[in-house]
Amino acid sequence: MFGAIEAGGTKFVCAIGDQNGNIIKKVKFPTKTPKEVIPKIGSFFKDYNLQKIGVGSFGPIGVNIEQDNYGYILNTPKKGWKEFNFLYELKKNLQVPILWTTDVNIALYGEMKHGAGQEFKNLVYLTVGTGIGAGVVNHGKFYYGASHTEVGHTLLTKLPDDSDFKGTCPYHYDKCAEGLAAGPALQQRVNGEATQLEKKSKIWDLEAEYLAQLCHNVTLSYAPQRIIFGGGVMHNEQLFPKIKRILRKYLNGYYEIKDYDNYIVPAELGDDAGIIGGICLAANNNS
Amino acid sequence: MFGAIEAGGTKFVCAIGDQNGNIIKKVKFPTKTPKEVIPKIGSFFKDYNLQKIGVGSFGPIGVNIEQDNYGYILNTPKKGWKEFNFLYELKKNLQVPILWTTDVNIALYGEMKHGAGQEFKNLVYLTVGTGIGAGVVNHGKFYYGASHTEVGHTLLTKLPDDSDFKGTCPYHYDKCAEGLAAGPALQQRVNGEATQLEKKSKIWDLEAEYLAQLCHNVTLSYAPQRIIFGGGVMHNEQLFPKIKRILRKYLNGYYEIKDYDNYIVPAELGDDAGIIGGICLAANNNS
Numbered sequence: 001m002f003g004a005i006e007a008g009g010t011k012f013v014c015a016i017g018d019q020n021g022n023i024i025k026k027v028k029f030p031t032k033t034p035k036e037v038i039p040k041i042g043s044f045f046k047d048y049n050l051q052k053i054g055v056g057s058f059g060p061i062g063v064n065i066e067q068d069n070y071g072y073i074l075n076t077p078k079k080g081w082k083e084f085n086f087l088y089e090l091k092k093n094l095q096v097p098i099l100w101t102t103d104v105n106i107a108l109y110g111e112m113k114h115g116a117g118q119e120f121k122n123l124v125y126l127t128v129g130t131g132i133g134a135g136v137v138n139h140g141k142f143y144y145g146a147s148h149t150e151v152g153h154t155l156l157t158k159l160p161d162d163s164d165f166k167g168t169c170p171y172h173y174d175k176c177a178e179g180l181a182a183g184p185a186l187q188q189r190v191n192g193e194a195t196q197l198e199k200k201s202k203i204w205d206l207e208a209e210y211l212a213q214l215c216h217n218v219t220l221s222y223a224p225q226r227i228i229f230g231g232g233v234m235h236n237e238q239l240f241p242k243i244k245r246i247l248r249k250y251l252n253g254y255y256e257i258k259d260y261d262n263y264i265v266p267a268e269l270g271d272d273a274g275i276i277g278g279i280c281l282a283a284n285n286n287s
Numbered sequence: 288m289f290g291a292i293e294a295g296g297t298k299f300v301c302a303i304g305d306q307n308g309n310i311i312k313k314v315k316f317p318t319k320t321p322k323e324v325i326p327k328i329g330s331f332f333k334d335y336n337l338q339k340i341g342v343g344s345f346g347p348i349g350v351n352i353e354q355d356n357y358g359y360i361l362n363t364p365k366k367g368w369k370e371f372n373f374l375y376e377l378k379k380n381l382q383v384p385i386l387w388t389t390d391v392n393i394a395l396y397g398e399m400k401h402g403a404g405q406e407f408k409n410l411v412y413l414t415v416g417t418g419i420g421a422g423v424v425n426h427g428k429f430y431y432g433a434s435h436t437e438v439g440h441t442l443l444t445k446l447p448d449d450s451d452f453k454g455t456c457p458y459h460y461d462k463c464a465e466g467l468a469a470g471p472a473l474q475q476r477v478n479g480e481a482t483q484l485e486k487k488s489k490i491w492d493l494e495a496e497y498l499a500q501l502c503h504n505v506t507l508s509y510a511p512q513r514i515i516f517g518g519g520v521m522h523n524e525q526l527f528p529k530i531k532r533i534l535r536k537y538l539n540g541y542y543e544i545k546d547y548d549n550y551i552v553p554a555e556l557g558d559d560a561g562i563i564g565g566i567c568l569a570a571n572n573n574s
Contacts (some may be wrong), residue, residue, distance in 0.1 A: 055506075122433055138430065138432060143509075144507050144510070145409040146409055146511065150507040150542060151507060155443070155444060155500055156444070157443070157445070175444070175537070216441070217442055217504060217508075220437055220509075222432050222436070223432030223434040223435065223436065225433050250459070253458065254437075254458040255434075255440075284554050
């Protein structure tokens with residue numbers, strides 16, 4: 001049996017599963033301070049004799065094992081978590097080998113093993129929700145440089161008919177993908193809940209425009225075989241054909257994508273992607 | 288002894304060198320058709336008993352060994368080279384193991400071994416000349432997805448006071464880095480030779496702005512330890528402090544760079560970077 005911890009910005013999910021990624025037991029609790037959260041994790045796992053646990057954490061986190069900050073949660077506004085050596089505390093409390101990566105990467109790993117990324121070794125996963133998170137798999141492994149990717153904060157170009165929009169990124173305002181196209185940006189444009197928006201609203205054209213710009217840059221930067229879109233915003237299926245059409249226009253024949261319908265695809269696993277990925281990471285990875 | 292071939296878009300350079308990257312003999316000839324070029328390569332190397340040859344080719348090329356197009360030059364306007372199986376022809380003619388990558392990557396490899404990239408395992412090399420080429424090293428190896436990176440064609444945001452500029456990229460016009468900031472873009476803005484431009488000209492501010500935008504995206508996409516700038520345009524040293532200042536403004540505290548002067552640096556090897564890199568690649572790599 002294997003364990004998984006999805007340490008999200010608002011909630012934690014802990015689970016136990018088998019080597020095929022089947023979830024046997026699962027529990028959720030809010031992301032309070034480490035002092036409150038860590039005992040809950042410990043008491044959930046204490047009755048099981050687990051081989052390994054796969055952990056995906058909100059970030060930014062230290063992922064480069066050659067650096068001193070490996071295993072730490074870095075700069076975060078969340079109380080008690082800034083510069084917290086999360087991996088060390090987990091190992092101390094759980095006494096079991098841990099596979100450590102970002103929350104986005106374990107969801108990507110879940111999609112690789114049981115969802116939209118099967119049979120691919122070069123993937124980009126973009127989750128468009130309260131922020132825009134990105135995970136990259138290259139030759140079957142997570143891409144890390146000095147740290148993990150932060151593609152959600154790369155710069156995009158605002159359209160002229162969007163000029164009044166202020167943007168929602170606290171760091172890059174209306175200049176980065178997250179500030180222009182994450183859930184809060186949509187809500188600011190709608191002036192309410194995006195779910196109430198008509199499918200024909202021009203706001204979806206704007207949203208697709210920015211996500212297509214992001215896909216253009218991701219395509220030429222990473223050359224993935226497939227881009228998988230997850231997150232709440234992407235439940236609006238009308239975005240997909242628009243994104244593909246605009247991406248084709250941007251690439252303009254410079255880079256060949258044989259089949260756009262197989263290149264830009266929705267995530268398949270839904271809310272359990274991270275937990276399934278965490279279990280599979282623990283079951284499959286020897287590191 | 289080891290060989291190197293730098294197959295550039297306008298000229299070929301072939302060389303022989305030792306395991307330390309020292310060039311022993313070197314020859315240049317124009318990039319004519321394969322029928323004219325390949326015999327010249329063969330006659331240059333024929334008198335030497337080489338262990339391996341490192342080849343860096345203009346592109347786009349097939350670099351993913353799992354794909355059918357590995358070793359090919361792909362879509363190019365150059366006569367005779369489109370869809371040409373260059374690697375196969377080289378192996379057939381030279382009868383020696385060949386290390387195969389892009390022209391930008393062998394220059395990056397030269398900088399890694401004997402120039403500005405020593406002691407780093409995660410690097411981005413950007414060459415700003417007739418185009419903008421990019422090479423990426425991750426954990427000491429070239430980054431390849433389904434193909435090599437094409438960061439020079441990622442989208443940037445044109446500044447309002449540059450609105451009249453049409454851009455020079457035949458695919459992406461004024462929308463990508465190459466179209467806004469490669470040598471031909473500079474020349475179009477100057478309406479002549481950029482070398483005649485005063486150091487205080489506002490055109491350098493524009494140039495630095497676009498290269499800083501590119502650095503922002505490259506930083507958050509690849510998380511390199513260092514970005515190395517090569518190519519003719521970067522001989523204008525006044526660009527470097529401007530790029531660092533604007534990059535800091537864009538990142539705005541979201542991503543920590545401890546020392547900008549050690550993060551954005553000029554290439555050190557000059558015109559021989561590619562050939563030195565090709566020799567070192569042949570000497571060091573067992574693949």
